[in-house]
Amino acid sequence: DSGVTQTPKHLITATGQRVTLRCSPRSGDLSVYWYQQSLDQGLQFLIQYYNGEERAKGNILERFSAQQFPDLHSELNLSSLELGDSALYFCASSVFAGGGNEQFFGPGTRLTVL
Amino acid sequence: DQQVKQNSPSLSVQEGRISILNCDYTNSMFDYFLWYKKYPAEGPTFLISISSIKDKNEDGRFTVFLNKSAKHLSLHIVPSQPGDSAVYFCAASAWNSGGSNYKLTFGKGTLLTVNP
Numbered sequence: 001d002s003g004v005t006q007t008p009k010h011l012i013t014a015t016g017q018r019v020t021l022r023c024s025p026r027s028g029d030l031s032v033y034w035y036q037q038s039l040d041q042g043l044q045f046l047i048q049y050y051n052g053e054e055r056a057k058g059n060i061l062e063r064f065s066a067q068q069f070p071d072l073h074s075e076l077n078l079s080s081l082e083l084g085d086s087a088l089y090f091c092a093s094s095v096f097a098g099g100g101n102e103q104f105f106g107p108g109t110r111l112t113v114l
Numbered sequence: 115d116q117q118v119k120q121n122s123p124s125l126s127v128q129e130g131r132i133s134i135l136n137c138d139y140t141n142s143m144f145d146y147f148l149w150y151k152k153y154p155a156e157g158p159t160f161l162i163s164i165s166s167i168k169d170k171n172e173d174g175r176f177t178v179f180l181n182k183s184a185k186h187l188s189l190h191i192v193p194s195q196p197g198d199s200a201v202y203f204c205a206a207s208a209w210n211s212g213g214s215n216y217k218l219t220f221g222k223g224t225l226l227t228v229n230p
Binding site: 002004033035041042043044045048056058090092102103104105106107108 | 118120148150155156157158159160163203205217218219220221222223
């Protein structure tokens with residue numbers, strides 16, 4: 001158990017809908033990362049927050065947004081969903097924002113868009 | 115542009131033998147390299163890392179070798195055990211262009227199967 005929790009574990013929805021994925025980092029970790037893993041793809045970095053502020057953006061679509069709240073949990077919002085958004089979404093956390101920091105991953109949320 | 119490449123989607127070895135997982139990268143600014151292991155239905159877990167100023171790091175059965183001139187790193191598992199069967203991701207980190215943050219770039223992973 002990494003100490004990172006993600007809810008829900010599974011999510012099935014229809015195209016055009018909007019969903020929210022939630023992540024609680026390990027106790028004491030200030031940095032939260034979101035990744036997408038599609039079929040045959042590695043982990044694609046989406047976005048990072050550090051102590052409530054956005055720190056880095058990766059391959060995140062404009063239909064997607066995220067935030068980190070004062071209690072440090074984070075939410076990833078996916079809107080106008082398309083079939084291609086079906087994937088595993090992982091959240092990870094680390095103490096600091098970089099420097100070869102080990103990131104601790106949650107179990108992921110499997111999103112299926114029908 | 116795939117900056118971190120794991121060219122072997124899968125690898126099968128016998129229990130007790132050595133497993134060698136390979137990773138190539140293109141960005142010379144990467145300064146840390148990490149290996150993560152992932153079991154089905156779980157998130158990746160950190161295995162071992164190496165700084166770009168080193169060429170070898172060892173932790174028990176796991177050793178990572180870095181060849182900066184070839185932009186190549188490898189993970190050696192000796193001896194391999196059936197419980198090592200998992201997907202192994204190579205990852206590399208570097209500061210972003212603004213110098214404000216690190217970003218981890220992952221390869222697509224290699225599925226290792228260790229046969230009893």
